[in-house]
Amino acid sequence: xxxxxxxxxxxxxxxxxxxxxxxLAQTSAPVPATGERVATGERVATAAASAPVKLTLPVKEGSxxxxxxxxxxxxxxxxxxxxxVMLRYRQAFPYEFVLMLGDNMYGGEKPADFxxxxxxxxxxxxxxxxxxxxxxxxxxxxxxxxxxxxxMNGEEFYRFTKGGVAFYSLNSxxxxxxxxxxxxxxxxxxxxEWKIMFMHHPPYSSGGKHGSSSGLREVVEPIxxxxxxxxxxxxxxxxxxxxKPQKGIYYFISGAGGKLRSGDVKKGSPLTEKAFDxxxxxxxxxxxxxxxxxxxxxxxGETVDSGVLTKQQKKPNTLNTSNLTxxxxx
Amino acid sequence: MTRAAGIMFAFVRWQMKHKxxxxxxxxxxxxxMFGLTFSPLPAIAQQTAGQQPDPLDSMPPKQREMVVGFxxxxxxxxxxxxxxxxxxxxLAKDSTPEQIEAHKTEFEKRVRSARAGAKPGELFTxxxxxxxxxxxxxxxKGTERKELRETVLEADTKGVPLRVNYxxxxxxxxxxxxxxxxxxxxxxxxxxxxxxxxxxxxxxDRENGLIVDYMLDALP
Numbered sequence: 235x236x237x238x239x240x241x242x243x244x245x246x247x248x249x250x251x252x253x254x255x256x257x258l259a260q261t262s263a264p265v266p267a268t269g270e271r272v273a274t275g276e277r278v279a280t281a282a283a284s285a286p287v288k289l290t291l292p293v294k295e296g297s298x299x300x301x302x303x304x305x306x307x308x309x310x311x312x313x314x315x316x317x318x319v320m321l322r323y324r325q326a327f328p329y330e331f332v333l334m335l336g337d338n339m340y341g342g343e344k345p346a347d348f349x350x351x352x353x354x355x356x357x358x359x360x361x362x363x364x365x366x367x368x369x370x371x372x373x374x375x376x377x378x379x380x381x382x383x384x385x386m387n388g389e390e391f392y393r394f395t396k397g398g399v400a401f402y403s404l405n406s407x408x409x410x411x412x413x414x415x416x417x418x419x420x421x422x423x424x425x426x427e428w429k430i431m432f433m434h435h436p437p438y439s440s441g442g443k444h445g446s447s448s449g450l451r452e453v454v455e456p457i458x459x460x461x462x463x464x465x466x467x468x469x470x471x472x473x474x475x476x477x478k479p480q481k482g483i484y485y486f487i488s489g490a491g492g493k494l495r496s497g498d499v500k501k502g503s504p505l506t507e508k509a510f511d512x513x514x515x516x517x518x519x520x521x522x523x524x525x526x527x528x529x530x531x532x533x534x535g536e537t538v539d540s541g542v543l544t545k546q547q548k549k550p551n552t553l554n555t556s557n558l559t560x561x562x563x564x
Numbered sequence: 565m566t567r568a569a570g571i572m573f574a575f576v577r578w579q580m581k582h583k584x585x586x587x588x589x590x591x592x593x594x595x596x597m598f599g600l601t602f603s604p605l606p607a608i609a610q611q612t613a614g615q616q617p618d619p620l621d622s623m624p625p626k627q628r629e630m631v632v633g634f635x636x637x638x639x640x641x642x643x644x645x646x647x648x649x650x651x652x653x654x655l656a657k658d659s660t661p662e663q664i665e666a667h668k669t670e671f672e673k674r675v676r677s678a679r680a681g682a683k684p685g686e687l688f689t690x691x692x693x694x695x696x697x698x699x700x701x702x703x704x705k706g707t708e709r710k711e712l713r714e715t716v717l718e719a720d721t722k723g724v725p726l727r728v729n730y731x732x733x734x735x736x737x738x739x740x741x742x743x744x745x746x747x748x749x750x751x752x753x754x755x756x757x758x759x760x761x762x763x764x765x766x767x768x769d770r771e772n773g774l775i776v777d778y779m780l781d782a783l784p
Contacts, residue, residue, distance in 0.1 A: 345661035376770040382658035409743035453743035
C-alpha cells in the first residue's frame with residue numbers, strides 16, 4: 235500500500251514538475267538544445283572563420299550572384315560559425331542577396347528572438363546591405379512577412395527579379411488555390427531567362443525524417459513543367475542534397491543553415507545525385523548566361539559539392555536530355 | 565499510354581473486320597502504338613491545380629447550401645476582424661519586430677474582446693464538420709492516409725489549446741496543409757487557415773493567432 239502511494243506521488247511529482255518547467259520555458263528567453271551554445275553576437279575567431287577560401291565559381295561580369303541557406307533560426311554558435319564562413323566567402327564572391335528557405339525562427343518570435351537568431355548572426359552582412367529574401371517554414375508565423383529584413387513586401391508568396399532571373403518565394407505551408415492561381419498567372423506572363431522557385435518543403439527529398447512532400451509536388455510540379463521552371467530550392471530537411479534532375483528540373487535541398495540532422499539522407503536513394511549530412515552548410519550560386527554555377531560549403535569551410543548546370547529549353551517536359559550537363563569542378 | 569492502348573484495340577478490331585493481312589496489320593499496329601506513346605509532340609497538358617473546377621459547382625444543392633453557409637460564417641469573422649484592424653495603426657511592410665509584436669498583441673486583444681462569448685461549433689457546425697471529415701477520408705486512402713497521419717501526428721503541436729478565442733502558441737509548429745486537400749476543402753478568406761493539431765482541425769487567424777473554431781477527430 236505504502237509502495238503504491240509512493241509510486242503515485244512520484245508520478246504526480248514528475249508530471250507537475252514537467253508542467254511547471256514547460257510553463258517557464260514558454261515565458262523565458264530561448265534555451266538552446268543540449269549540446270548547442272548560444273551565439274552572443276560577439277565575433278568569435280573560430281577555426282572555420284580563418285579557413286582558406288577555395289572558390290570554384292567563375293565570378294563573371296554581370297552575373298547574378300546569391301547565397302542560399304535554410305532552417306537557420308536557432309541562434310546557436312554553430313549558426314554563427316557558418317555565418318562566419320559565409321562572410322569570408324563574400325570577399326571572394328560578392329553575392330548580392332541571400333535566399334532563406336524557411337524556419338527562419340525556431341521556438342518563438344519575440345523581438346529578442348529576431349536579434350538572437352537573425353540580426354546578431356548576420357550582422358556584418360546586414361551592415362554591408364546584403365538583402366535577405368525569406369520564405370515561410372512550418373516554424374514561422376505569417377507575420378514574419380512584415381519584417382523589414384526579410385523583404386517579403388508583406389506577402390506570404392511573392393516574386394522578384396535580378397538580372398534576367400525571376401525568383402519565386404512560395405509558402406509551402408499553405409499552398410491553397412489562391413496561391414496556386416497567383417503562381418500560374420505570374421508564370422504565364424514571365425519572360426525571364428531563368429525561373430527559380432524557393433520554398434520550405436521539398437517536392438523531392440531523400441530525407442529519412444520527412445522525405446518528399448508528395449502532396450505539394452502533385453500540385454506544383456505540373457505548373458513548374460508547364461511554365462519552364464529551371465530550378466527549385468527547398469529546406470525543411472536538415473542536410474544538403476542535390477537531387478537528380480526530375481523531369482528536367484533541378485532540385486536542391488539546403489536545410490542545414492542552423493540545424494543538422496546527421497545521417498538523415500537515406501543511403502542508396504535513387505533521387506540523390508550528391509548529399510552531405512555530417513555538418514551544416516550553405517550554397518553559393520552564380521547565374522551567368524545559360525549556366526547556373528553552384529558551390530556548397532560546410533561549416534568548416536570545406537567544399538562538399540560544386541558544378542555547373544545548363545539552362546533547359548523552354549519546355550522541360552519535351553526536353554532533349556543531351557542539353558543537361560553537370561560538370562563537377564574540383 | 566491508356567489512350568494508345570485504346571486506339572490500338574480499335575485498330576485491331578478494324579483490322580479483323582477488314583481481314584487485313586495479319587503481319588502487315590501487326591506491324592502497323594505496333595508502329596501506331598509506339599508512335600503514340602513516345603511521340604515527340606507535346607502531350608496534352610495535364611490540367612493544373614489552378615484550372616480545376618470549383619468543387620462547389622458539382623455539389624448537390626443542399627450540400628452546396630451547407631458549404632456556402634460555412635463560407636458565409638467564415639466571411640463574417642473576416643469582416644469583423646477587418647473592421648477591428650482598420651481602426652488600428654496599419655502594420656507596414658517593413659516593420660521592426662517590436663512593431664510586429666505590438667500589433668499582434670493589440671489585435672489579438674481586440675478581436676478576443678469582440679468575440680468574448682464565442683463557442684466551439686459556431687463556424688464548424690455539425691453538418692460542415694461531417695462534410696469535412698468525409699472529404700478528408702475520401703481524399704486520403706492507403707499509403708497517402710498513412711503519410712498524412714505521420715506528418716500530422718509527428719508535428720510539435722502538443723500544448724496547443726483546443727479552445728476558441730485562445731492563441732495558437734508561436735512556439736508550436738504549423739503543420740503543412742496538404743495542397744491537394746486544400747483544393748477540396750471549402751475556400752476560406754485569406755486571413756483564416758485550416759490547421760491540424762493532432763487529429764483535430766482548427767481555424768486559426770494568421771495574423772492575430774487566435775483559434776477561431778475547432779472540430780475534433782477530423783483526421784480518420
